[in-house]
């Protein structure tokens with residue numbers, strides 16, 4: 001009869017564990033960096049990932065990023081060590097109980113006492129381990145979430161900046177292979193990529209490192225390696241049909257799980273594109289809802305509900321169809337994974353029980369075999385279980401990368417060459433404009449406007465007036481020529497027909513594109529009164545959806561208020577008085593002339609009444625032809641027909 005002896009020397013285990021943690025951390029760090037570098041070079045998605053967010057790990061502030069990553073890796077390694085220690089503690093507890101019960105059964109007092117002592121000691125060890133386990137989990141959660149949040153904030157800033165840079169958000173509509181829903185990519189895909197949880201949005205409740213793809217994989221591998229040696233030591237020889245299979249439990253388990261993983265990968269492969277389409281169709285449906293909300297008034301006037309409903313149904317149908325296929329795949333995938341995980345549960349007992357009955361091992365060994373077996377199998381199955389999370393993750397990287405590429409292509413599109421003018425003048429040299437299908441809208445045009453000059457651009461609908469303004473504003477890529485103009489901040493303003501109304505209070509609306517607070521309230525109030533909006537002067541603090549509250553005519557008056565506040569040297573106006581009556585139009589043009597006498601004004605207008613405010617007319621005649629003439633008698637005309 002043997003007395004109870006613990007599996008580990010618990011008295012010196014702290015130092016042994018610290019040493020193990022330090023060594024394992026160093027090895028894991030080296031291997032992880034190596035593997036990630038290979039993925040970044042050899043796989044498409046790795047290269048895409050690096051292009052989207054590589055700068056976070058190499059740019060300014062990288063020291064902090066790597067320290068945080070190192071801390072997260074440390075947490076993973078400590079987690080694995082704790083579960084190894086738990087498995088030894090569990091072994092001790094059960095074996096101590098076994099010895100104590102055997103001591104009672106055979107009336108052996110020293111044996112009973114050693115078992116009893118072993119049992120209480122193992123419970124005490126459990127308390128220490130449990131406290132360390134809880135502390136680690138909490139720290140892990142907090143560290144990981146803070147890391148993900150900081151990364152998300154950085155990447156959101158980078159991608160919104162990239163999207164706005166060079167007017168890519170506008171010009172990307174002209175590239176080959178346009179992309180859908182950049183808003184969804186920035187708002188949701190960045191969350192997926194930075195949190196590393198797969199397709200779902202990240203929440204603090206998602207947990208710590210163990211659920212993420214990277215650290216989950218590191219944890220799975222480290223724990224498999226650690227428990228493999230335990231299982232190896234506990235495995236015995238199995239005799240099948242007269243042949244001996246040494247370390248049977250280890251080998252059988254390994255082969256079983258490898259086969260299970262290969263099959264799961266085959267079943268799960270389509271989940272990658274099903275997840276991709278799921279996001280895409282949902283985003284398209286959501287966008288249609290947002291458009292309906294934005295155009296609610298126009299739709300309501302038209303009584304367009306039936307058409308809208310049909311349109312929404314048409315967009316929702318692919319969501320349902322794709323989801324059904326996604327669901328069927330997921331059920332098949334889960335069916336396989338669940339069957340595999342359940343059918344393997346009895347295996348370690350089946351293999352080890354005969355050895356227990358033959359007194360080759362103790363009850364605790366049997367139990368530790370099962371738990372080590374379970375750890376290895378769940379480590380290996382991490383990769384197959386995380387397959388759809390990985391699919392969603394990869395889909396998010398693909399979408400973010402497509403956004404970055406689209407932004408770049410949009411910036412590379414041609415545009416009119418813009419040069420700063422020496423004096424306050426505007427000159428056009430050979431400016432030519434075409435439609436995307438190469439139809440000429442404007443044959444090469446040369447033009448000069450000096451301080452205080454005014455030009456009205458007229459012509460039939462569709463002749464290219466707005467497109468000419470788009471070209472001069474460097475928005476339209478199907479154009480050539482040179483524009484010389486004042487290029488300082490806000491020295492040249494372009495105003496579209498309906499001015500943009502930002503979210504926020506009226507102060508922000510009137511001050512736009514200047515920063516809110518850059519103009520004092522008294523000036524704002526006076527300007528509102530000047531542009532015939534005295535009823536708004538006392539509502540500067542009001543936060544409303546002003547685009548819906550202000551009438552088109554009021555919005556156009558706000559646009560004139562912005563001109564008076566910004567005081568540009570040149571202003572291009574596209575039908576900026578189309579919603580105003582002639583009296584108001586007269587008053588506003590007069591105001592601009594008296595307050596900003598030196599400003600060059602170029603207006604696109606259909607109205608004959610607009611002529612009186614301008615000194616020259618550029619008439620677009622269709623098919624690229626144009627006529628430039630002074631509006632004062634006696635001056636020569638220029639033609640290009």
Ligand SMILES: Nc1ncnc2c1ncn2[C@@H]1O[C@H](COP(=O)(O)OP(=O)(O)OP(=O)(O)O)[C@@H](O)[C@H]1O
Pocket residue numbers: 435436441459460461462463464465466467468
């Ligand atoms: N994004 C686009 N893709 C293809 N064709 C376009 C695009 N934008 C404008 N066009 C075409 O270019 C031509 C000129 O359009 P533009 O809006 O400049 O005309 P306009 O003279 O301002 O008309 P209106 O007086 O009705 O406002 C039109 O035939 C229009 O269909």
